[in-house]
Amino acid sequence: MISDAAFWTLTVCLGIGTFLIRFSFLGILGGRTLPGWLVIHLKYVGAAVFPALVVPLILWPDATGGDTDPARLIAAAAALLAGLRGSVAGAILAGMGTLYLVQFLTGQL
Amino acid sequence: MTRAEAFRRGFLDCAPFLIIVVPFSMLFGVAAREAGLDVVQVMAMSVLVIAGASQFTAVTLLAENAPVFVALLTALAVNLRMAMYSAALVPHLGHAPLGMRALMAYLMVDQAYAVAVRTYEDNPGMPMAVKVAYYLGCMTLICPFWYGFTAVGAVLGQALPAGLSLDFAVPVCFIALLAPLLRSLPHVVAALVSALAAVAFAWVPWNLGLIAAAVLAMIAGAQAELALARRAARPGRAA
Numbered sequence: 001m002i003s004d005a006a007f008w009t010l011t012v013c014l015g016i017g018t019f020l021i022r023f024s025f026l027g028i029l030g031g032r033t034l035p036g037w038l039v040i041h042l043k044y045v046g047a048a049v050f051p052a053l054v055v056p057l058i059l060w061p062d063a064t065g066g067d068t069d070p071a072r073l074i075a076a077a078a079a080l081l082a083g084l085r086g087s088v089a090g091a092i093l094a095g096m097g098t099l100y101l102v103q104f105l106t107g108q109l
Numbered sequence: 110m111t112r113a114e115a116f117r118r119g120f121l122d123c124a125p126f127l128i129i130v131v132p133f134s135m136l137f138g139v140a141a142r143e144a145g146l147d148v149v150q151v152m153a154m155s156v157l158v159i160a161g162a163s164q165f166t167a168v169t170l171l172a173e174n175a176p177v178f179v180a181l182l183t184a185l186a187v188n189l190r191m192a193m194y195s196a197a198l199v200p201h202l203g204h205a206p207l208g209m210r211a212l213m214a215y216l217m218v219d220q221a222y223a224v225a226v227r228t229y230e231d232n233p234g235m236p237m238a239v240k241v242a243y244y245l246g247c248m249t250l251i252c253p254f255w256y257g258f259t260a261v262g263a264v265l266g267q268a269l270p271a272g273l274s275l276d277f278a279v280p281v282c283f284i285a286l287l288a289p290l291l292r293s294l295p296h297v298v299a300a301l302v303s304a305l306a307a308v309a310f311a312w313v314p315w316n317l318g319l320i321a322a323a324v325l326a327m328i329a330g331a332q333a334e335l336a337l338a339r340r341a342a343r344p345g346r347a348a
Binding site: 009011024037045047109 | 153157167169184185186192195210215274278283284288291296299303329
């Protein structure tokens with residue numbers, strides 16, 4: 001359960017922080033350029049954060065009490081394959097569709 | 110091109126992205142309700158933050174009882190890429206009035222940024238006022254859909270049967286965000302390091318393992334890029 005205090009602290013700080021990131025150069029820093037070492041690391045933020053977030057969710061889902069669920073592993077692989085073919089919407093459809101298909105075939109749905 | 114035409118063109122150029130924005134915002138609404146937020150909280154987050162990946166990140170970590178500062182730090186890290194967008198937009202939009210720049214900063218999202226910068230580079234003669242109108246055209250379409258379908262998801266989500274495994278929508282959305290990023294070898298290296306480190310650090314309290322894994326993976330990606338560049342520059346090996 002998420003407490004109200006935790007939620008509002010997080011949301012307000014995240015809203016302000018995200019705005020400041022977006023406003024940084026456009027609003028405050030003007031034409032200044034980012035240092036090269038920072039740019040080269042920022043390029044990898046997405047590829048560095050998303051797998052670390054997603055792997056525990058797939059390996060140890062809360063919905064199964066933390067037990068590894070083959071249906072979810074297969075569905076995650078299907079979503080990744082569809083995503084690598086270039087379609088974000090396709091990845092979402094492939095992931096959820098495969099999960100339902102495997103659950104249906106194994107009698108879980 | 111007049112400002113009205115530029116606005117309309119931006120609007121139409123961003124229309125295809127609704128295919129992503131609609132399911133993604135709806136799933137955020139559903140997932141946030143599943144995590145225990147009420148409709149007002151879900152909407153407040155979508156309006157204050159308008160950055161789906163970081164919203165998913167923040168809600169996921171809060172639901173796992175991570176401390177607020179870990180959830181905040183991770184969600185902000187996810188948004189750091191927008192500092193690059195902000196820098197890239199300066200030559201095109203940097204001379205607009207301060208209030209307009211603040212509005213454009215608030216509305217900055219990945220797809221619209223990518224479309225706008227591509228259009229500006231293809232049309233170097235575009236006057237600044239026209240560029241501003243084009244940018245606003247892009248965002249005017251995406252933003253209301255982002256709010257609207259978050260609300261649809263938040264309201265409908267509770268009506269959906271529990272057997273639909275909607276918890277799985279969260280990792281699926283992250284995978285959908287990740288896949289297009291894996292466009293070079295260093296990106297793949299970063300993603301693999303991130304995945305392995307997340308498993309290795311799963312025991313670390315307060316989800317700090319996530320931050321450690323992300324930092325390691327960023328360094329791995331940057332080092333892989335530098336190593337590839339050095340190899341390409343080596344005499345006799347240059348293409």
